[in-house]
Amino acid sequence: MAEQLRVDDRVELDDKDLVVVKNLKKYFPITGGFLKRVVGQVHAVEDISFTIRRGETLGIVGESGCGKSTTGRTILRLLEKTDGEVYYDGKEVFGLSKSEMVNLRTKMQIVFQDPYSSLNPRKTVAQICGEALVEHGLAKKGKEVNDIVSETIEKCGLAPYHIRRYPHEFSGGQRQRIGIARALTLNPEFIVCDEPVSALDVSIQSQIINLLMDLQQDMGLTYLFISHDLSVVKHISDRIGVMYLGNMVELAGKHDLYESPLHPYTQALLSAIPVPDPKKKRERIVLKGDIPSPANPPKGCTFHTRCPYAMDVCKEVTPEFIESAPDHFVACHLVNKR
């Protein structure tokens, strides 16, 4: 039965997997009225399962509001889950005590999207990047911390004398390097990159992407790379998951995904990217309408309201996320029927 092939059953024994996400759900309450009663739920992440292997980059793409950032933050337990499990290196992240969690935090870090609002303007680079070292008792304040920070920012392409400066003295690209250095000072294993290049200009984007790839090679990092830019994700990732309205609709190796996308949403998303080549004319699938509200997602397959191939079954039954080709997971009735 198809049930046998579900991601979550397959992976848990595997030693290659660093992060295993099983049926993760995250809802945010909507409160209203005088008493702030809960009047509804935003279904930000709706039952997703996937794994991240050691040393790989898993890309997550999707449009705004699809739950990709919430997924990243919930895995790091920056947000509490609603339901489901997240295993990091075999341990259930949400089952850990406070002190165990503190220890785990040194291993997983995050790089944020906006390098302007994610750095404290009143702190110097040394303070921003060194704070975690002091907090975790890994280095003494002063020379010891400064040495580690200088070394790290040098790795990220800044100069050691920059540690005394404040964020406003840097350009956008340099600030993002500081954001990356901050994540690296603790020598982590796993970094969630939440749209790290979206706020940057094209010529700076490529510098940061190359930096991230170099660091991965040197330090053996594992990335969860979240972005809405499909060409960037393709460049940096080994495997890619596509999200739509809180669900993961397709997950595959990057070449599989880009050469033979199976889910109609992935196909539309890929065809929507403007190609920087005026001679190339492509058949474009233009989706009608907008993404439905995650507070009130459609029944059945959440994509059926915009899907050009929607059938009756799509409106009623939620498609299962199963492996329809080797290492190629899809949640679509059209594909999984075959």
Add this chain to the structure above:
Amino acid sequence: MENLLEVKDLKTYFYTEDGVVPAVDGVDFELKPGQTLGIVGESGCGKSVTSLSILRLVPNPPGRIVEGEILFEGKDLVQATESEMQHIRGNDIAMIFQEPMTSLNPVFTIGKQIMEAIMLHQNLDKNAAREKCIEMLKLVGIPRAEQAIDEYPHQFSGGMRQRAMIAMALSCNPKLLIADEPTTALDVTIQAQIIELMKDLKDKLNTAIILITHDLGVVAEMCEHVIVMYAGKVVEEADILELYTDPKHPYTVGLMKSKPSLDDNRDRLEVIPGAVPNPLDMPEGCTFHPRCPHAMDICREKQPHLINNEEGRKVRCWLYEKEGEVK
């Protein structure tokens, strides 16, 4: 064909406390009726200030058009009075902005905002304006236009708001539409909808468009002619096919190579080193020389000119200067 718009040696400077910022420093281009021109560049290169200068919307102080001419159908907009400009804005030249939420007024209905322009510029009464407004909303593909006209901007999604902005801009049949990053704030699938809509409307209404963007993909899909800007100057100008098949200026080349593409499988991206120079402290000579892989001694000393070569291509670079001098 007559040129619809001619911009000649436009210089718009900002006079700040820290010094003079030459945001636009000698920009020339021309546009024929019905043509689509793309202006490409990174943030701070002066592409938005160029478009604001055409509409004379640069806030003064601190900004001022210090030199140059903007000839719209032969009339110099730099010298035009404010009341003449009011007649031109919206009527002959319309503009759509990047962020559709902040450019619509949240306390008025969509219909009221579109009708305001129609009533003001076309002397229609309220009922006729309302009809025209519904017609425009239908044209840009807003469903339930009869009801949507009485809704407020917050009830619209990002894509719908941008459609409403386009409806407003096109409601007076302008000859020129300036679109400043019209799809940057939108998701890819919505961006595709808006691009298709703009292409469709261009064919229907024969409006000339200036499309300002940093996305080389969007330019390739929409434009016929492209200008590449860097640090307030035009560094290259060419027809779309020529620019993409044979980019001349090292900056254009770098820009194209640094963008990851879906079709290639390179391991590393090529990089333009460094960052855009501080406008208060521009490097001497060619402003691109600190980042240029081909920089020569002369690049550090003297500014290159915008050279015309025989195919009507223009490039501002010492590498090509010799070819120009021979002629």
